[in-house]
Amino acid sequence: MTALSLLPRTTSFLPFQIGEVLREAAVTSVIPRFGRLGSDEVQEKSVGDLVTIADTQAEAIIAAGLTALRPRARVVGEEACAANPGLLKNLDRGEVWIIDPIDGTGNYAAGRAPFAMMAALLQEGEIVASAVLDPLSDRLLLAEKGGGAWLNEMRLVSCEQRPVPRALSGIISHFQRPPEMEAKAGTLADDGVTLLSTQRCAGFEYARIAIGELDFALYWRTLVWDHAPGILILEEAGGKAAHLDGTSYASSRPHRPILLARNKAIWDHIASAMAR
CATH class of the missing domain: 3.30.540.10 (Fructose-1,6-Bisphosphatase, subunit A, domain 1)
Incomplete structure (x- = not known):
């Protein structure tokens, strides 16, 4: 950005x-x-x-x-x-x-x-x-x-028109991560994606994605106060925040995972990898 x-x-x-x-x-x-x-x-x-x-x-x-x-x-x-x-x-x-x-x-x-x-x-x-x-x-x-x-x-x-960079870095939260997602997270790492540890502060991580310091983040618990403020900032900065099935975030569904990315191309790339 x-x-x-x-x-x-x-x-x-x-x-x-x-x-x-x-x-x-x-x-x-x-x-x-x-x-x-x-x-x-x-x-x-x-x-x-x-x-x-x-x-x-x-x-x-x-x-x-x-x-x-x-x-x-x-x-x-x-x-x-x-x-x-x-x-x-x-x-x-x-x-x-x-x-x-x-x-x-x-x-x-x-x-x-x-x-x-x-x-x-x-x-x-x-x-x-x-x-x-x-x-x-x-x-x-x-x-x-x-x-x-x-x-x-x-x-x-937004820099959303840029292609997916060769080396992505992002976060896949461990907190409440389903067991079946462990192998998929490992696949991303095998594909050259750098997985970083969460700082346990969603506001900080949303900010990093919105300003281009981080490429993506995936969270499993999505309580409204943790995510609503950052979602709007990210989307208005040209990023994408959505559930893994592509539907928009809904505060009534706090236990559906949400994927954030600094642009749509990166979101599509990570979502596709997690769906394999």
């Missing part, structure tokens, strides 16, 4: 507004506690799934800020859903804010990067605006449905 035209920095541009809400929560709750969490400020929601005081406080700040932008929209945050899973019902009705206050909480709790902060607006189930923030570098990716994607103030422009 390359960067060209400037972001319209106006108070009425929704993705920019979302990004500013994320930045406020980062400065207030997330950055000050990074590397400074006490043992009583980290809890385990389930085995290996952590939540920190920064997650809950940041989610409250983001929820308030987004509600101010769209008062009639429902708010569905990762931490609120841990307490009330019923919030995930009817995501395809009306306007819904999706919040991941800290994506990569395990990294954050351990005092290491990467981690990200993400939010998206759904309208009747369609992702229409989103933002993904790296709080440590202030790298902010924004997208508007049909309006493009930006890295900070510069628009991302």
Whole structure:
């Protein structure tokens, strides 16, 4: 991807507004506690799934800020859903804010990067605006449905017409990977594809694909707060995100694998290899 035209920095541009809400929560709750969490400020929601005081406080700040932008929209945050899973019902009705206050909480709790902060607006189930923030570098990716994607103030422009490069590199997540997919992942490696370890932070990995640092990623668990913000950014930057059968991502199907690629040619190549 390359960067060209400037972001319209106006108070009425929704993705920019979302990004500013994320930045406020980062400065207030997330950055000050990074590397400074006490043992009583980290809890385990389930085995290996952590939540920190920064997650809950940041989610409250983001929820308030987004509600101010769209008062009639429902708010569905990762931490609120841990307490009330019923919030995930009817995501395809009306306007819904999706919040991941800290994506990569395990990294954050351990005092290491990467981690990200993400939010998206759904309208009747369609992702229409989103933002993904790296709080440590202030790298902010924004997208508007049909309006493009930006890295900070510069628009991302697709390189989708380029052919598949000879050497691809990407991620096939181990988390919840079906046993029958192990051999297929090995086949990709045999074909010269470099398989990298996931950083356990989807927001970081979406950003890398959108800006051309990574060619593809394949995930098996596709919870809406982990994927909706990044999907819009990737698609508006000329990439492709879809289930392995080619159907579009649906928040109502959180356990169907999703393949991301920086352009359609790469998506087709990896999907074909995984279908052999």
